[in-house]
Amino acid sequence: MTAASAVANVLSFDLEHWHTATLLRDVVTDRTDRIDESVTVVTDLLDEHDVRATFFTVGEVAREYPAVVADLAADGHEIASHGHTHTPLYELDEATFERELALSTDAIRDVTGERPIGFRAPNFSVGPRTRWAFDALDAAAFRYDSSLFPVRTPMYGVSGAPIRPYALRQVRPFVGDGDVEEVDSFLEFPLAVFNPSFRLPIAGGFYARMLPVGVLKRGIRSLNRRGIPATLYFHPWEFNPAVVTNGIAPHKRFVSFHGIERLEGKLDALLDSFVFDSVQGVIDRHGW
Numbered sequence: 264m265t266a267a268s269a270v271a272n273v274l275s276f277d278l279e280h281w282h283t284a285t286l287l288r289d290v291v292t293d294r295t296d297r298i299d300e301s302v303t304v305v306t307d308l309l310d311e312h313d314v315r316a317t318f319f320t321v322g323e324v325a326r327e328y329p330a331v332v333a334d335l336a337a338d339g340h341e342i343a344s345h346g347h348t349h350t351p352l353y354e355l356d357e358a359t360f361e362r363e364l365a366l367s368t369d370a371i372r373d374v375t376g377e378r379p380i381g382f383r384a385p386n387f388s389v390g391p392r393t394r395w396a397f398d399a400l401d402a403a404a405f406r407y408d409s410s411l412f413p414v415r416t417p418m419y420g421v422s423g424a425p426i427r428p429y430a431l432r433q434v435r436p437f438v439g440d441g442d443v444e445e446v447d448s449f450l451e452f453p454l455a456v457f458n459p460s461f462r463l464p465i466a467g468g469f470y471a472r473m474l475p476v477g478v479l480k481r482g483i484r485s486l487n488r489r490g491i492p493a494t495l496y497f498h499p500w501e502f503n504p505a506v507v508t509n510g511i512a513p514h515k516r517f518v519s520f521h522g523i524e525r526l527e528g529k530l531d532a533l534l535d536s537f538v539f540d541s542v543q544g545v546i547d548r549h550g551w
């Protein structure tokens with residue numbers, strides 16, 4: 264055992280309909296949900312390793328598949344909010360976002376009996392233009408957000424944002440503007456990047472499907488060596504090759520589906536090598 268292996272990393276899944284993913288929602292015609300079969304692949308793997316995770320769940324999915332979400336909660340997984348309709352925040356304003364939060368909170372509470380304390384924006388869509396999200400989350404009694412990708416990518420991300428979990432009151436994620444310092448004791452769990460000078464995303468999803476598992480391991484280890492938990496995200500549908508769709512633009516097909524048949528083996532290898540827990544579990548372990 265090394266010191267790095269003692270750091271508990273965050274394992275999370277965004278539980279949404281695969282056909283509402285940002286790159287797919289306007290182009291796929293087969294909208295078969297595949298929620299149950301996809302979630303089962305993930306929960307079998309988690310059970311095998313006795314690991315708890317956070318499922319950032321779309322409110323509409325909780326309404327449509329209450330038994331799936333209730334089973335996850337009963338197995339000790341954390342159910343957090345991924346919005347109500349999986350609409351990126353840049354397509355909402357503060358008022359409609361507050362309504363999304365309220366609807367998703369009610370949907371999750373009706374299924375689990377508990378209100379969610381965590382949030383992840385669809386398509387990591389919290390940035391300087393949607394900074395009002397933090398005030399809305401804080402006002403709605405959320406405890407943490409996990410939407411900030413601390414590297415700029417073609418679709419999302421905030422370059423220069425901190426890479427370790429932090430309280431928003433203490434650190435400014437948006438360079439040059441201190442507005443978010445007003446938010447008190449609200450935590451941010453940024454998605455994992457490898458090497459702060461270059462910031463290669465290793466957080467999961469497309470990056471985990473594309474990169475060799477050895478690179479993912481080196482990245483997580485480099486964070487853990489500095490005492491930083493890596494926050495990883497996946498989608499249950501990324502473990503289900505049945506969602507692979509032909510007849511869409513090559514780049515959308517590549518980003519959405521490349522490596523989907525090997526992801527289960529990669530996550531299995533990561534679960535063998537590192538300690539993982541839900542966001543709530545990591546907060547509790549650290550006493551944050």
Ligand SMILES: [Zn+2]
Pocket residue numbers: 277279345349384385386
């Ligand atoms: Zn999503």
